[in-house]
Amino acid sequence: MAQKNNLQFSIREYGPSDEHVVMSLFRDGVIEHVYPAFFKALSHPDHVGVALSICMAGYVLGGSSYFQALLFGSAWAGLLYYCCHEIYQGYLTRRLSTDLSNIRANYLENPDNGFWVAEVDVDGQPKVVGMVAVKGERAAEEEERFDEWNGGAMGGGSEVVQDAGDGSFGELSHMVVVFPWRRKNLASQLTRKALDFCKERGYGRLVLDGSSPQTAAIALYQKFGFVQTSSHSITHANRWISKLARINVMRMEKHI
Numbered sequence: 150m151a152q153k154n155n156l157q158f159s160i161r162e163y164g165p166s167d168e169h170v171v172m173s174l175f176r177d178g179v180i181e182h183v184y185p186a187f188f189k190a191l192s193h194p195d196h197v198g199v200a201l202s203i204c205m206a207g208y209v210l211g212g213s214s215y216f217q218a219l220l221f222g223s224a225w226a227g228l229l230y231y232c233c234h235e236i237y238q239g240y241l242t243r244r245l246s247t248d249l250s251n252i253r254a255n256y257l258e259n260p261d262n263g264f265w266v267a268e269v270d271v272d273g274q275p276k277v278v279g280m281v282a283v284k285g286e287r288a289a290e291e292e293e294r295f296d297e298w299n300g301g302a303m304g305g306g307s308e309v310v311q312d313a314g315d316g317s318f319g320e321l322s323h324m325v326v327v328f329p330w331r332r333k334n335l336a337s338q339l340t341r342k343a344l345d346f347c348k349e350r351g352y353g354r355l356v357l358d359g360s361s362p363q364t365a366a367i368a369l370y371q372k373f374g375f376v377q378t379s380s381h382s383i384t385h386a387n388r389w390i391s392k393l394a395r396i397n398v399m400r401m402e403k404h405i
Contacts (some may be wrong), residue, residue: 158335160342163252163264163280170277171266175249178325179241185362186233190395191226200225232394236384243385248284249323261285261317263346267326267335279326281339283346283355288316318402319347321357324366336369344373347405356402367399375401 163171190196204222211217248255256264267279321343326336347355357375359367379400384391 157270158278158333158338159268159275160265160338161268163257163266165253167266167277168252171252171280172245172249174277174280174325174327175244175323176241177327178323179237179244181328182360182362183230183234183237185364186237186360186394186396187230189362190229190233190393193395196229196393196395229393232386232390233396235390236386236394236396239384239386244323248282256282256284259285261350263343264323265339265342267339269330278330279335279339280323281321281325281343282323283319283321283343285317285350285352286320286356288318317350317352319343319350319352319355321355324357336366337373340369340373344403344405352405354402354404356400359399359401361397361399367401370401370403373403375403377401 191200200222203225204218207221208214208218211220252264256262262282262284264282265280266277268275269278270276321340324336324339326339344355355375356378357370359370377399380397382391382395382397384394384396384398386394
């Protein structure tokens with residue numbers, strides 16, 4: 150139990166009764182990144198140039214029509230939003246059909262994995278306001294992932310990774326904190342829970358993937374000593390969608 154600003158959060162293992170709220174938290178936690186990604190893509194210098202060119206084309210083709218210029222520019226903005234939404238929606242769909250399709254079997258029944266929820270007392274009733282998961286992985290599986298990325302750009306100065314004796318490490322995922330309960334130290338508590346679990350399991354490091362629009366989360370992980378080791382822009386969406394969205398996926402890790 151931890152206290153912050155007169156609030157007490159309790160972090161416990163996921164239970165069957167948490168399924169509905171966890172699915173809802175995960176959906177909201179993923180889709181909320183669409184707008185930041187969209188505005189980031191929209192403000193990219195290359196895209197600003199394209200937007201100006203498209204608006205000018207609309208103005209000329211419309212016979213000096215400002216409305217036509219605005220219409221063309223809006224169509225370009227709509228395309229960028231669609232690309233950003235497709236990437237996060239695709240990630241959401243994929244995770245809901247894989248590890249989150251059966252949390253008990255994929256996490257709780259495997260001693261190498263863990264899944265926790267954070268509760269707070271609201272009007273005398275416990276309310277789930279956050280969650281985090283850790284999955285045990287092997288070094289060979291990470292090498293396969295890098296092959297799939299076609300050799301993502303490695304971070305400068307990274308050293309050879311030393312894992313546990315059996316080549317295992319922990320992978321953090323599904324870190325979500327409900328908006329009204331952010332900036333109350335809960336994300337830090339969930340991160341510590343994941344790190345403590347990895348220590349108990351004897352993992353040599355904890356790794357995670359974060360997308361470039363997740364600036365607050367990345368800043369939090371950096372405070373805990375996580376460093377970026379690689380990055381790539383490959384997603385499960387069409388490559389042109391990924392190219393237009395300009396979302397980078399960053400691999401971060403912390404040695405334990």
